[in-house]
Amino acid sequence: MAYKIVFFDIDGTLLDEEKQVPQDAAEAIRALKANGIEPVIATGRAPYFFKPLAEQLGIDSFVSLNGAYVVYKGKEVHQRHIPMTDLEQLVRLAEGRGHALVFQGKESFHTNQAEHAAVFASVNSLKVDQPGYNPDFWRSEGIYQVFLHCERHEEQGYIETLPDLRFIRWHANAMDVLPRTGSKAEGIQALLDALRLTPADAVAFGDGLNDKEMLKLVGLGIAMGNSNEELLPFADYVTSNVDEGGVRNGLVYAGCIA
Structure with a gap:
């Protein structure tokens, strides 16, 4: 071939x-x-x-x-953006559990929790700059993907509660979040x-x-x-x-x- x-x-x-x-x-x-x-x-x-x-x-x-x-x-x-309704549910659930999120737009990325240890560890492993701090970034920009910072034993609650989203672990502290398909x-x-x-x-x-x-x-x-x-x-x-x-x-x- x-x-x-x-x-x-x-x-x-x-x-x-x-x-x-x-x-x-x-x-x-x-x-x-x-x-x-x-x-x-x-x-x-x-x-x-x-x-x-x-x-x-x-x-x-x-x-x-x-x-x-x-x-x-x-x-x-x-x-392909993550639908706003799905983002709203993810933000609400993560905030209730104290889990930091990093929102990824086309040209920049921002976290909703400043100086969070799990965010620092995951992003630092990529050898890139740390995200900016803007808790409302997801409201004003099209978001393509989110980093959710939680441990393995905590991820099932998200999977069961948010069936329209897909969660893929890439770090001990973090998962990619994207539309289910x-x-x-x-x-x-x-x-x-x-x-x-x-x-x-x-x-x-x-x-x-x-x-x-x-x-x-x-x-x-x-x-x-x-x-x-x-x-x-x-x-x-x-x-x-x-x-x-x-x-x-x-x-x-x-x-x-x-």
């Missing part, structure tokens, strides 16, 4: 534990582009979190915020439709729980060697770890580079 486009998760896929791009991965992306195959970032992160990375790798198209905001070469392709696959499909491509034309690399739908959708789903074990059943192939040539080895397996 001659693949035309490859989608890459960021954390644990393009970035190692130190949030650095391994040299062999950067070289593999350059080789991919030289072969006329389009690299696209597909991440739970917001665009302002990965702009330096995209510039470093020369990638100008992305599926961000777990499929909620998609851009192809500077042109917006797809947007939201996923990277939704954003990828929107981009493929815009380019008149099919899922069979695409490869995707991932390592986390939010990559399940993406790997299942595409023609070749590749899980990193360092993946969450729950992701592996959704992959067609498991490559090596991110810091052991995982991206390069996966692209060679796919026939995208030599």
